[in-house]
Amino acid sequence: MARKRAVLIAGPTASGKSALALAKARELGGAIVNTDALQVYDGLRLVTARPGDADLAQAPHRLYGTIDPATRFSTGDWVRAAERIIAEAGDRPLIFAGGTGLYFESLIKGFAEVPEVPDEVVAEVEREVAGLDRDERGRLIAARDPVIAARLKAPDPQRVTRALAVLKATGRSLATFQDAEHAPLLEGWEVERLVLNPEREVLRERIARRFVAMLEDGAAEEVEAFVARGLDPSLPAMKAIGVREIGDWLAGRCTREEMVARAVTATRQYAKRQRTWFRSRMADWIWVES
Known part of the structure; x- marks a missing residue:
């Protein structure tokens, strides 16, 4: 009997993961599972670069914008949600796409169940x-x-x-x-593992263009409504790149040009940290120029 199939698509922010995941989902008739720690939260579709309505209409998407940002959605929470999705998948292929390395490790190496921290x-x-x-x-x-x-x-x-x-x-x-990790979530599955790896300058330019496009699409209004909720600044969703930068601009604490420069720089630094992590922990994956 053929094994169930999964495609894992990792990569730094703005590397093209969502587009490739959608292409794979159409090709295989699969569902896309969010594997990013911030795209799970509701209220920041533009700032976290969640798939838009047109993409959502082309393939089933799971764990995108389903969590109230007033909560802390831990790695353990994601693992439990992914377990349910995997159990309910039947013969449908699953495409896991995102930039959170620990989520990918739980799929293929197992996960250390840590008690909830208050x-x-x-x-x-x-x-x-x-x-x-x-x-x-x-x-x-x-x-x-x-x-x-x-x-x-x-x-x-x-x-x-x-x-x-x-x-x-x-x-x-x-x-x-x-040291007491559980079994891998995709144990027994046929797994294709990909890391998207754009050239450094290409990625830097994509990040800059994407942030400007976010602003043109309404990211400032999105952040204004989000900040108006008065959430605890320590919550993970409040730390999404763009929230503080755009919030400072809206409050008159910086110019638009300063806001854009800060957000783009922070995103590039984040992408650099992601690359470092992937090179360290995913060296045996298939690396794809994108």
Whole structure:
């Protein structure tokens, strides 16, 4: 009996993942599953570059804009949602597309089930980490959790905050949970694994063009309505690139030109971090110039 088929499409932001996923879905008769940590949230379709109505009409899409941004949708939440989608897929191929590496790892390597960390603990740790530079974050995580510190290739704010919050909430190192991973979600499936890899300058130009197009399509109005909800600034959705930058512009704290430059620079830096992660953890995938 033929195995079920899945296509995994990773890549930095603006690398063309959504377009390729749609082409694959049409070719295979498959459904597209969001594999991006921010595109799950409702209210920021333009800013997070979620597929538009025309794309949604061409193939089934799952986990796009389905989560209230007032909540924290963790990796564990995504894994549980993906498990349900996989179980209900039947013989339909699934195309997983996005830029969140840990989601992809759960599909093919397994996932470490970590207890939920209370929001107030996360916020407390975020405040502690916020003012630290790279070296200071490295010293902090090394002092409190040397096992995790040894596993981090770089003490970036997100991973340091995650490790310290887990330690504070559970009294256990994140490493103890990582070492007890569950089976891969796509175990037994035929899996095609692709990483989109545009040339650096091509990607930089795409990022700039896309952000200007977002503004022309109404991103400022989208952010204005989103910010008006008065959500906790520490929530993941509030940290989407463009929310703070456009919010500052709307509040008169910067010019339009400054806002665009800041948002484009932040997106390019994010894409660089994604590339670094993919090269480190997905070297055995098929890399595609896009």
